[in-house]
Amino acid sequence: MGKTLTEKILEQHLVDGKLEKGSDIAIKIDQTLTQDATGTMAYLQFEAMGVPRVQTELSVSYVDHNTLQTDFKNPDDHRYLQSIAAKYGLYFSRPGNGICHQVHLERFARPGRTLLGSDSHTPTGGGVGSIAIGAGGLDVAAAMAGERFRLKMPKVVKVYLTGKLPDFVSAKDVILEILRRIGVKGAVNKVLEYAGPGIKTLTVPERGTITNMGTETGATTSIFPSDEITKEFLEAQERGDQWMQLEPDEDAVYDETIEINLSELEPLIAEPHSPGNVKTVRELEGLKVDQVCIGSCTNSSLRDLKIAANMLKGKTINLNTVLTVSPGSRQVVDHMIESGEIGYLVKAGARILENACGPCIGMGLAPKSDAVSLRTFNRNFLGRSGTKSANAYLVSPETAAIAAIEGKITDPRKFGDLPKLEMPKWFIVNDNLIVPPLSPEEAKNIEIVRGPNIKPLPEFNPLPNKLEGELLLKVEDDITTDHIMPAGAKILPFRSNIPEISKFVFNVVDETFHDRSLEKGGGFIVGGENYGQGSSREHAAIAPKYLGIKAVIVKSFARIHLANLLNFGIVPLTFVKKEDYNKIDAGDRFEIDLTTIKTGKVSLKNTTKNIDIELAHSLSDQGLEELMAGGKLTLIKQKHA
Ligand code: MIC
Numbered sequence: 001m002g003k004t005l006t007e008k009i010l011e012q013h014l015v016d017g018k019l020e021k022g023s024d025i026a027i028k029i030d031q032t033l034t035q036d037a038t039g040t041m042a043y044l045q046f047e048a049m050g051v052p053r054v055q056t057e058l059s060v061s062y063v064d065h066n067t068l069q070t071d072f073k074n075p076d077d078h079r080y081l082q083s084i085a086a087k088y089g090l091y092f093s094r095p096g097n098g099i100c101h102q103v104h105l106e107r108f109a110r111p112g113r114t115l116l117g118s119d120s121h122t123p124t125g126g127g128v129g130s131i132a133i134g135a136g137g138l139d140v141a142a143a144m145a146g147e148r149f150r151l152k153m154p155k156v157v158k159v160y161l162t163g164k165l166p167d168f169v170s171a172k173d174v175i176l177e178i179l180r181r182i183g184v185k186g187a188v189n190k191v192l193e194y195a196g197p198g199i200k201t202l203t204v205p206e207r208g209t210i211t212n213m214g215t216e217t218g219a220t221t222s223i224f225p226s227d228e229i230t231k232e233f234l235e236a237q238e239r240g241d242q243w244m245q246l247e248p249d250e251d252a253v254y255d256e257t258i259e260i261n262l263s264e265l266e267p268l269i270a271e272p273h274s275p276g277n278v279k280t281v282r283e284l285e286g287l288k289v290d291q292v293c294i295g296s297c298t299n300s301s302l303r304d305l306k307i308a309a310n311m312l313k314g315k316t317i318n319l320n321t322v323l324t325v326s327p328g329s330r331q332v333v334d335h336m337i338e339s340g341e342i343g344y345l346v347k348a349g350a351r352i353l354e355n356a357c358g359p360c361i362g363m364g365l366a367p368k369s370d371a372v373s374l375r376t377f378n379r380n381f382l383g384r385s386g387t388k389s390a391n392a393y394l395v396s397p398e399t400a401a402i403a404a405i406e407g408k409i410t411d412p413r414k415f416g417d418l419p420k421l422e423m424p425k426w427f428i429v430n431d432n433l434i435v436p437p438l439s440p441e442e443a444k445n446i447e448i449v450r451g452p453n454i455k456p457l458p459e460f461n462p463l464p465n466k467l468e469g470e471l472l473l474k475v476e477d478d479i480t481t482d483h484i485m486p487a488g489a490k491i492l493p494f495r496s497n498i499p500e501i502s503k504f505v506f507n508v509v510d511e512t513f514h515d516r517s518l519e520k521g522g523g524f525i526v527g528g529e530n531y532g533q534g535s536s537r538e539h540a541a542i543a544p545k546y547l548g549i550k551a552v553i554v555k556s557f558a559r560i561h562l563a564n565l566l567n568f569g570i571v572p573l574t575f576v577k578k579e580d581y582n583k584i585d586a587g588d589r590f591e592i593d594l595t596t597i598k599t600g601k602v603s604l605k606n607t608t609k610n611i612d613i614e615l616a617h618s619l620s621d622q623g624l625e626e627l628m629a630g631g632k633l634t635l636i637k638q639k640h641a
């Protein structure tokens, strides 16, 4: 029986388990990446593991999220990260060099390699045929320490592309079409593997847009084959020697198939507050737009900026619309300067921001009250822009550019002739903002530099056999980690300070959550389907744990958040009968007996309502051991001691 591309790469990296759908496997990780907002915690954990140097083939530490420096906290974190990189053998991508996923795709991602990143959009690397997975910081720290990465063997979905994208329809519309069909939980524990003649019409950065935003379907990762187009891209990045051909066997067997004829697609848009609320742009035409933001790891490649610049050439942005542009990398800016195209944006009135995440994570440029904000980003969760009353919509660069001109949602196909884009044959390669690793000898003399905002990791104790407390909060389906642990300019600087950041847990849902949790000595959270979708931030587990949350009981979990709960000793449980969700209310008192947890089931006694509810979990034996020890770090520390 033939193999899928996913199976081929996983097989080469398999260190435990069998490649059978749904079973627990462990793989070797070749590369890791971190960004600053998750990196500080990841490296505090790595330090605690006591390993003298990273054990991977390549590890890169990027600074791209916390670049708004309103006081000492963020720059102190950058300095800490730089000293860590020097001490432990990592590459360090300095602030200003670009967004981790864009830079990693340009400079480091390799076909056939495994990449684990402490950011949920790590699958961007699937654009060159690597198995690139997002994970919590602790899992990435463990991989840097040479630990295997455990996951459930995903199902493999063949996304069969035919045809060719029409003018003014681009890669973003492809992933929006997939989201329109399968929604934000349609690919949990699945890999989206792209195939078919249509892939030959997509360049690597376009493929990267699609694999990047595949995260929004809940997919473990997304991947394209490594073909002639990949080869051309790597050669143009002066990395031709890293190319290898990789494709599935002709008789590969897939678990599911999605077919998309690219020629039939039209411009799409995701309405607030979910990337899964997809409509056609036509349906929303005429809606007044206050802000347009171009950038983010989804749509900030050279091609994306070029199309926007050339659509804006010679025009002025609408009187009532603000336009921001955040390029994905310095390489992109370098080309835009060389070709003069950056001038088209500047002259049209765009506010050019730095090469970083920026408004995508609410780091500045929050929209005005009740604004309509059109963004080329991948997420439009409630409050993420920094303005809770704002309505964020997700679109392609083409749809963004025309909206900036017209001041309202407009089908970009009305623009007229498609501007002709001149793409360079060779990229300008300048790695002078990437600090290479020091030799072990040189690294010996490096001192780790910590600012006052970097607080030590909280220590968590082994779990007792019985959990007792109150149901502190009951929430609906599709609760994101942006609900649980919001980000933005005010909160992100506390990513290395758990006591401080825990004050914001569930702030967008219930401002009393922090105080109530502490008053009640902790308790429980109940949720619906896909609990914890979105980012990889482990702070959405560590901070609730710090507030005394003992178990989270839901209909189903998103993959990364489930792993993060387990990593920090919060018991992740699911209802055996989903209708039991309706039988409980916030304020009820629970007792959960964990003595049967090894059987896969535990019983919850609701002493307020005097009912028993059956709960289950999907943890492996090793996962259980880590959970009961109060989290994974304790066990890893013991191992390396
Ligand atoms: C995001 O896009 O939500 C983030 C910010 O990049 C997160 C990581 C984080 O919270 O630091 C992610 O996607 O994992």
Ligand code: SF4
Binding pocket: 065, 099, 119, 121, 296, 297, 298, 356, 357, 360, 361, 377, 378
């Ligand atoms: Fe940065 Fe936004 Fe991408 Fe997250 S989604 S890595 S915040 S650009």
